[in-house]
Amino acid sequence: MGRDKALLPHPQGGCWLERSLRLLARLHVPISLMSRWPAHLKRAAPLVGELAADGVSLELLLEPPPTEGPLQALGRLMERYPQQRLLLCPVDMPALDEASLRALEGAAAGSPGIWISRADRPQPLLGIYPSDPDRRHRLSQALAAGERSLQRWLAGEEVRQLPLGAAALANVNTPEELRNLNTSRT
Numbered sequence: 001m002g003r004d005k006a007l008l009p010h011p012q013g014g015c016w017l018e019r020s021l022r023l024l025a026r027l028h029v030p031i032s033l034m035s036r037w038p039a040h041l042k043r044a045a046p047l048v049g050e051l052a053a054d055g056v057s058l059e060l061l062l063e064p065p066p067t068e069g070p071l072q073a074l075g076r077l078m079e080r081y082p083q084q085r086l087l088l089c090p091v092d093m094p095a096l097d098e099a100s101l102r103a104l105e106g107a108a109a110g111s112p113g114i115w116i117s118r119a120d121r122p123q124p125l126l127g128i129y130p131s132d133p134d135r136r137h138r139l140s141q142a143l144a145a146g147e148r149s150l151q152r153w154l155a156g157e158e159v160r161q162l163p164l165g166a167a168a169l170a171n172v173n174t175p176e177e178l179r180n181l182n183t184s185r186t
Contacts, residue, residue, distance in 0.1 A: 078131035113158035119166040
């Protein structure tokens with residue numbers, strides 16, 4: 001993209017990061033923002049009070065080095081929140097909607113396994129990851145062995161995929177994709 005996607009202006013106002021946090025707040029569950037970038041935490045800081053007024057807690061976590069991708073971040077979150085069902089949500093799906101999040105949440109309810117979203121292909125960065133002891137242990141072992149690929153780690157896990165609308169799961173990574181997104185919203 002050539003610049004920080006989290007801080008890009010969103011067509012609905014604010015930046016992509018702020019829009020994602022407000023969207024997650026509609027689920028009325030605690031939110032943790034883990035980022036290695038202090039600018040992300042600074043930008044999100046004003047939302048802590050705003051969301052708290054609506055009964056939603058927002059915890060801001062600076063990811064410590066080394067920062068080596070989403071699998072490592074997931075491992076850190078699982079250790080921080082044992083026995084929880086963690087909704088992993090990327091910031092670079094600017095068309096993600098509440099209906100898709102609720103569908104994923106509903107599909108995963110009562111299931112011990114991992115649920116990820118799927119459009120034309122699996123989208124594991126939007127998924128629900130239970131942080132039970134066995135899964136945390138397997139992830140910890142994989143990370144200690146040098147694994148950094150979320151896809152490879154998931155190959156050894158019980159994973160279910162929920163088909164969702166391709167538009168909601170559009171991952172924007174290039175200036176052209178961004179122009180197309182902005183054009184389709186006007």
